[in-house]
Amino acid sequence: MSENYEDVAAVLPLNNAPVDLENPCNTFTILEEYADAHKSEPDRLVFCRLIGHGQYKxxxxxxxxxxxxxxxxxxxxxxxxxxxxxxxxxxxxxxxxxxxxxxxxxxxxxxxxxxxxxxxxxxxxxxxxxxxxxxxxxxxxxxxxxxxxxxxxxxxxxxxxxxxxxxxxxxxxxxxxxxxxxxxxxxxxxxxxxxxxxKPRKDHWTLPSxxxxxxxxxxxxxxxxxxxxxxxxxxxxxxxxxxxxxxxxxxxxxx
The missing domain is CATH 3.40.50.150 (Vaccinia Virus protein VP39)
Structure with missing residues (x-):
């Protein structure tokens, strides 16, 4: 898994990208997709930028x-x-x-x-x-x-x-x-x-409404x-x- 991260990092222009873990301007995530749970290597990697949080709560x-x-x-x-x-x-x-x-x-x-x-x-x-x-x-x-x-x-x-x-x-x-x-x-x-x-009138309704x-x-x-x-x-x-x-x-x- 770490090798996959290194491969992604190698192609990103991170030299002038300061890291701020407390108040980041952008948050990135790497998703690994496995078609078979028993595989040791993912079928593909997806590099994502966080654009918003869901409201499932x-x-x-x-x-x-x-x-x-x-x-x-x-x-x-x-x-x-x-x-x-x-x-x-x-x-x-x-x-x-x-x-x-x-x-x-x-x-x-x-x-x-x-x-x-x-x-x-x-x-x-x-x-x-x-x-x-x-x-x-x-x-x-x-x-x-x-x-x-x-x-x-x-x-x-x-x-x-x-x-x-x-x-x-x-x-x-x-x-x-x-x-x-x-x-x-x-x-x-x-x-x-x-x-x-x-409603249709009924015989037992003797008192007018x-x-x-x-x-x-x-x-x-x-x-x-x-x-x-x-x-x-x-x-x-x-x-x-x-x-x-x-x-x-x-x-x-x-x-």
Whole structure:
């Protein structure tokens, strides 16, 4: 191995290159590639200059098992960070998730310095009440909320708000405002797609909705096709020029 290093050093102009191990301007590495683990000599040498460090530690830092508030479809943190990178999310951007759930996709955006907004139609998810998604835990606790997740990671300043709203209604914002939309719409498998609308009336509904003391908007099924066409319409209306829309889409692979 030392002979390989000497061969590389022999062809490098190192005569006028001062070495600073504490504060180097450049860091170089020699990689040895072996096609067979039993070989004594490498198949090739690669001389590399360090251009940046990866952020693999974020996967464990944002581990779902350690997160205060999760749901049935909370996105894997590694995939969530990849999505923010694909969307070119950067410092001081304004980012929206119209199907925010527990906030799993906007947490990485906030980590990168963006300000984030989410909308969620499910009252129990938005308010963090009801049955827990954790194993062997029956009900959610008062300590669980989307805001609690941001507080856990020290990014609460970047969480502007979470709105109880229907993603199919596009009148919340009247002009282009956002730098990115990152989202994972419901596919109807683990979470059903829902939007505000009238249900077919049933005979035992004898009391008109207007006479109820507490009124919750009725919801109707939200088809997969309509979900994504509405999402594209929303993006066309509220994204700035040059902004990006990224979303997950279900695909059934043929065996």
């Amino acid at each position: 974020l996967k464990s830092q944002y581990d779902i098992k350690k997160r205060r508030y999760i749901g049935n479809t909370t996105m894997d943190p590694e995939l969530a960070f990849i999505q923010s990178n694909i969307s070119s999310v950067k410092n001081d951007d304004l980012v929206l998730d119209p199907f925010v759930g527990t906030g799993g996709l906007i947490l990485p955006a906030a980590h990168f310095g963006a300000y984030v907004v989410g909308t969620e139609i499910n009252y129990q998810i938005a308010k963090a009440i009801g049955k827990s998604s954790r194993h062997d835990v029956e009900m959610r606790s008062d300590e669980e909320s989307v805001l609690a997740n941001f507080e856990q990671y020290g990014t609460q300043r970047h969480y502007l708000c979470g709105l109880l709203a229907d993603a199919s209604w596009h009148d919340l914002w009247a002009r282009p405002l956002f730098d990115a939309i990152v989202t994972d719409p419901p596919y109807g498998i683990r979470e059903k797609g829902r939007k505000i609308g009238k 207007a006479e109820h003391h507490y009124h919750f908007p009725e919801k109707q099924p939200y088809t997969l096709e309509k979900t994504f066409t509405d999402l594209c319409d929303l993006a066309a209306k509220i994204l700035l020029v040059g902004a990006k829309l990224s979303f997950w889409f279900p695909v059934v692979l043929e065996r």
